[in-house]
Amino acid sequence: MKAFYGDLRVGILGGGQLGRMLIQEAINYNVNIRVLDPDPEASCRYLCNKFVVGSLTDYETVYEFGKNLDLLTIEIEKVNVDALQKLEEEGVLVYPEPRIIRLIQDKGLQKEFFKQHGIPSAPFQLITSQASLKNASIPFPFIQKLRRDGYDGKGVYKIKSESDFENAFNEPSIIEEWVDFDKEIAVIVARNNDGETKAFPCVEMEFNPDANLVEFLISPSTLPLEVQQRAEFLALEIANSLKITGLLAVEMFLTKTGTILVNELAPRPHNSGHHTIEGNYVSQFEQHLRAIFNLPLGDIRPVSNAVMINLLGEPGFEGPAVYEGLNDILKMDGVYVHLYGKKFTKPFRKMGHVTIIDDIREKAVEKARLVQSIVKVIA
Amino acid sequence: MKAFYGDLRVGILGGGQLGRMLIQEAINYNVNIRVLDPDPEASCRYLCNKFVVGSLTDYETVYEFGKNLDLLTIEIEKVNVDALQKLEEEGVLVYPEPRIIRLIQDKGLQKEFFKQHGIPSAPFQLITSQASLKNASIPFPFIQKLRRDGYDGKGVYKIKSESDFENAFNEPSIIEEWVDFDKEIAVIVARNNDGETKAFPCVEMEFNPDANLVEFLISPSTLPLEVQQRAEFLALEIANSLKITGLLAVEMFLTKTGTILVNELAPRPHNSGHHTIEGNYVSQFEQHLRAIFNLPLGDIRPVSNAVMINLLGEPGFEGPAVYEGLNDILKMDGVYVHLYGKKFTKPFRKMGHVTIIDDIREKAVEKARLVQSIVKVIA
Numbered sequence: 027m028k029a030f031y032g033d034l035r036v037g038i039l040g041g042g043q044l045g046r047m048l049i050q051e052a053i054n055y056n057v058n059i060r061v062l063d064p065d066p067e068a069s070c071r072y073l074c075n076k077f078v079v080g081s082l083t084d085y086e087t088v089y090e091f092g093k094n095l096d097l098l099t100i101e102i103e104k105v106n107v108d109a110l111q112k113l114e115e116e117g118v119l120v121y122p123e124p125r126i127i128r129l130i131q132d133k134g135l136q137k138e139f140f141k142q143h144g145i146p147s148a149p150f151q152l153i154t155s156q157a158s159l160k161n162a163s164i165p166f167p168f169i170q171k172l173r174r175d176g177y178d179g180k181g182v183y184k185i186k187s188e189s190d191f192e193n194a195f196n197e198p199s200i201i202e203e204w205v206d207f208d209k210e211i212a213v214i215v216a217r218n219n220d221g222e223t224k225a226f227p228c229v230e231m232e233f234n235p236d237a238n239l240v241e242f243l244i245s246p247s248t249l250p251l252e253v254q255q256r257a258e259f260l261a262l263e264i265a266n267s268l269k270i271t272g273l274l275a276v277e278m279f280l281t282k283t284g285t286i287l288v289n290e291l292a293p294r295p296h297n298s299g300h301h302t303i304e305g306n307y308v309s310q311f312e313q314h315l316r317a318i319f320n321l322p323l324g325d326i327r328p329v330s331n332a333v334m335i336n337l338l339g340e341p342g343f344e345g346p347a348v349y350e351g352l353n354d355i356l357k358m359d360g361v362y363v364h365l366y367g368k369k370f371t372k373p374f375r376k377m378g379h380v381t382i383i384d385d386i387r388e389k390a391v392e393k394a395r396l397v398q399s400i401v402k403v404i405a
Numbered sequence: 406m407k408a409f410y411g412d413l414r415v416g417i418l419g420g421g422q423l424g425r426m427l428i429q430e431a432i433n434y435n436v437n438i439r440v441l442d443p444d445p446e447a448s449c450r451y452l453c454n455k456f457v458v459g460s461l462t463d464y465e466t467v468y469e470f471g472k473n474l475d476l477l478t479i480e481i482e483k484v485n486v487d488a489l490q491k492l493e494e495e496g497v498l499v500y501p502e503p504r505i506i507r508l509i510q511d512k513g514l515q516k517e518f519f520k521q522h523g524i525p526s527a528p529f530q531l532i533t534s535q536a537s538l539k540n541a542s543i544p545f546p547f548i549q550k551l552r553r554d555g556y557d558g559k560g561v562y563k564i565k566s567e568s569d570f571e572n573a574f575n576e577p578s579i580i581e582e583w584v585d586f587d588k589e590i591a592v593i594v595a596r597n598n599d600g601e602t603k604a605f606p607c608v609e610m611e612f613n614p615d616a617n618l619v620e621f622l623i624s625p626s627t628l629p630l631e632v633q634q635r636a637e638f639l640a641l642e643i644a645n646s647l648k649i650t651g652l653l654a655v656e657m658f659l660t661k662t663g664t665i666l667v668n669e670l671a672p673r674p675h676n677s678g679h680h681t682i683e684g685n686y687v688s689q690f691e692q693h694l695r696a697i698f699n700l701p702l703g704d705i706r707p708v709s710n711a712v713m714i715n716l717l718g719e720p721g722f723e724g725p726a727v728y729e730g731l732n733d734i735l736k737m738d739g740v741y742v743h744l745y746g747k748k749f750t751k752p753f754r755k756m757g758h759v760t761i762i763d764d765i766r767e768k769a770v771e772k773a774r775l776v777q778s779i780v781k782v783i784a
Contacts, residue, residue: 050429056744058451072437075451307739307762316735325738329708356695359704360686365435383686 035060037095039082041068043366043376044101044295047303049073051311055319062091069367085109092118099272099318100294103131104175121271121318122293129268130291134173134200140288143267145260147288148203148279156196159185167204170194179238205287207279211247212298213261214275216313219320221269224313225262226306226326228254229298234338237374242398243334244391245301249280257286264291273314275299297336297376304362304381305332330360330383333394337378337403339371345405347371349378355397360384370405377403414439416474418461420447422745422755423480423674426682428452430690434698441470448746464488471497478651478697479673482510483554500650500697501672508647509670512579513552519667522646524639526667527582527658535575538564546583549573558617584666586658590626591677592640593654595692598699600648603692604641605685605705607633608677613717616753621777622713623770624680628659636665643670652693654678676715676755683741683760684711709739710766712773716757716782718750724784726750728757734776739763749784756782 034057038045041063049059049070060076061068071077080087082102088109092098097119098110110124129135140147151164152173162168172181172195183194184204210233214226228249232242247254261276268274275296277289299310308316308324316323339347346369355361365378380397384390413436417424420442428438428449439455440447450456459466461481467488471477476498477489489503508514519526530543531552541547551560551574562573563583589610596602607628611621626633640655647653654675656668678689687695687703695702718726725748734740744757759776763769 046432050432053425053429053452053746054741054743056746072454073432073452321732322736324735327738353700356703357701359706362433364433367432367435 034058034097035095037062037092037098038070038074038101039088039091039098039105040101041065041070041074041077042101043069043368043378045070046073046366047300047364048099048101048295048311048314051309051315054312055315057315060091060095062088067369071367082106089113092120097121097318099314100127103127103293104177107131119318122274123269123271126268126270126293130293132173133171133176133290134198136291137200137202139267143264145264145267145288146286148205150200150202152198152200154198156191156194159191159194159201162201164201164203169202169204170199171202173198173200182238205279205289206282207287208282209249209280210277210289211249211257211280211286212243212275212277212296213257214273214296214299214302214310214313215261215265216273216310216317216323217265217270218317218323219271221266222323223262223265224323224326225258226299226302226310226313227328228257229301231298234336234374236341237338239336239338239374239376240297240334241336241338242394243298243301244387245305245332245334246328248387253280253284253286260286260288264288271320272317273299273310297379300364300379301332301334301381303364304383305330305334330385331387331390333382333390335380335382335394335398335401336376337365337380337401339373339375339377340402340404341373343403343405344372345370347377348404350402350404351400354400355380358382358393358397360390361393361397371403413437413476414474416441416471416477417449417453417480418467418470418477418484419480420444420449420453420456421480422448422743422747422757424449425452425745426679426743427478427480427674427690427693430688430694433691434694436694439470439474441467446748450746461485468492471499476500476697478693479506482506482672483556486510498697501653502648502650505647505649505672509672511552512550512555512669513577515670516579516581518646522643524643524646524667525665527584529579529581531577531579533577535570535573538570538573538580541580543580543582548581548583549578550581552577552579561617584658584668585661586666587661588628588659589656589668590628590636590659590665591654591656591675592636593652593675593678593681593689593692594640594644595652595689595696595702596644596649597696597702598650600645601702602641602644603702603705604637605678605681605689605692606707607636608680610677613753615720616717618715618717618753618755619676619713620715620717621773622677622680623766624684624711624713625707627766632659632663632665639665639667643667647672650699651696652678652689676758679743679758680711680713680760682743683762684709684713709762709764710769712761712769714759714761714773714777714780715755716744716759716780718752718754718756719781719783720752722782722784723751724749726756727783729781729783730779733779734759737761737772737776739769740772740776750782 041061046069059074088106092113229245234241275292303309420440425448437454467485471492608624613620654671
């Protein structure tokens with residue numbers, strides 16, 4: 027590594043909120059950042075040394091953006107991996123490694139990786155089109171997920187009976203046994219290039235049923251310690267099997283019978299780690315930087331109980347965003363507002379998040395429910 | 406206030422580390438920032454919507470920079486106040502208020518303000534030149550301070566006997582009784598436009614004797630509660646007398662007889678508040694934003710014991726900065742590095758700071774001493 031770190035040319039593919047929060051931490055390390063994003067008004071637009079407007083999925087654009095950099099990272103998986111592979115061959119450090127992005131981009135490959143490595147996950151089947159649903163050997167109800175490009179609840183379809191087949195996706199997909207889970211939990215692991223790994227404590231999530239987005243996250247978990255350790259061990263095992271450099275977010279189901287099933291991976295900072303900014307000694311964003319710069323990893327312990335709420339665009343509103351109720355919640359102690367710099371709201375768009383910390387867990391939850399009832403992102 | 410806050414045109418006079426850390430917090434509130442600084446490579450250069458290179462003390466430059474803004478704040482006092490006054494008359498919100506910047510720019514006016522308002526402070530006398538030292542009615546040893554433009558230990562001269570007169574400043578100065586203090590302490594107060602005030606808990610500082618710069622800061626103080634309360638009360642009283650909008654840092658001496666004497670004021674985020682980023686529920690930077698946006702002020706309670714160390718350029722080194730030992734200190738838990746993005750180091754230049762937090766105060770101090778012995782900013 028070069029002198030710390032102003033001379034290092036670092037690029038991020040994607041200029042959304044994850045890049046924005048990564049930059050907030052990168053400032054502390056004198057890292058000069060270049061960002062590529064198709065949106066000329068992306069969240070990172072005015073917070074970096076150089077902002078390039080361009081497609082993340084176009085080979086030439088990604089290659090041109092990356093070829094004079096020392097290090098390249100991502101804040102979104104939907105990027106041109108062929109270009110990243112070429113850059114890696116030419117000596118640019120690309121973290122997470124292109125082979126890992128390629129694997130995770132494809133939910134089918136992810137599931138096969140789980141199978142090969144004995145990682146517990148819901149039984150599945152790969153299909154190529156709607157027509158193949160007739161041959162499904164998974165009992166109803168089951169879930170169809172597009173192999174590629176699904177995110178934030180998009181590209182997921184629940185099939186309860188044959189009558190749902192006609193509205194199913196007609197693209198390469200996985201179909202997966204419906205998991206009657208008790209909780210959705212997540213563990214974020216970091217691994218640096220020396221092979222040091224650390225897992226943030228397991229967190230519990232609640233999803234918005236309409237949007238299939240994390241709406242409410244509680245840290246640390248109060249699940250039995252044994253369950254938490256199992257989840258953390260599993261996440262570490264996956265990071266080590268992948269030999270990833272950087273962060274890996276592992277979303278899991280805890281079933282009603284106490285089994286943990288891995289749902290999905292994300293090789294980057296993740297919505298399930300936003301509470302770490304105030305809630306843990308090191309934040310997931312600083313941890314990602316430490317990992318990709320091959321620095322010693324930071325202290326993952328919680329500082330306090332933390333609850334994270336996503337500020338989603340209110341259904342029924344579309345246009346320039348107005349944030350209702352912020353004044354009221356700022357009167358409450360231990361409430362941290364993070365807005366993502368997006369001009370326009372639309373239903374369920376992630377516009378920001380709020381973290382609530384409190385020494386008493388019940389108080390943190392209670393305050394969070396109150397915050398949730400007060401703040402609205404409208405237009 | 407406009408919709409929160411992307412549409413608000415906010416300017417900062419000065420683009421150094423204080424502006425940089427203010428921007429890190431402003432990101433959370435969707436504040437788009439414009440910065441004016443004479444240095445084209447200032448710390449804030451690539452972190453704002455618009456960066457203007459220009460003099461902070463030139464009337465036209467400051468006026469032009471400010472005239473299309475909604476709100477203007479400062480991170481340094483040495484700015485053209487006439488321009489700010491004009492902008493204020495024309496309807497731009499200027500916080501802190503120009504009249505307060507004018508008062509604080511001049512240590513003579515500051516001292517007279519203390520006197521008028523019964524604020525305890527060392528006995529002083531105003532002089533216009535070296536020649537007036539002969540008529541000093543303050544006993545030896547005493548301190549000569551330039552009325553204007555002194556900072557970070559510059560513009561201060563200790564006079565032990567008449568033989569020191571010939572090297573004294575030949576400019577308008579104050580001379581002030583030498584305070585044989587036990588501790589230097591500081592309190593940072595915030596006041597918003599509604600008149601709500603909050604004081605961060607009192608902190609203790611140690612200075613580098615060669616450079617007269619804060620080198621080591623401990624929060625919270627372990628001084629008797631009565632002393633801390635007196636210091637906090639005094640700071641609040643000054644903020645209320647001034648009717649300042651924004652932060653006010655109040656540096657004080659605690660004398661060996663237990664008296665508190667106010668030393669100096671700074672109407673902005675201050676080195677004595679850097680530990681609040683990790684050490685308190687709200688940081689001084691967020692608190693300043695809340696104050697100038699007339700939002701409810703944040704929770705000033707400490708989260709943990711915090712020690713702050715300035716990373717000063719090592720004497721004997723000048724040139725492109727190299728940070729020695731960072732890898733080693735990042736192995737320690739609860740250690741936070743903040744580099745200020747300055748390319749060049751010189752002796753005692755403020756290049757960054759490190760905050761150490763720990764549940765056990767002695768451990769925090771011990772770790773901080775270790776950090777201090779490990780990290781060096783050389784060239």
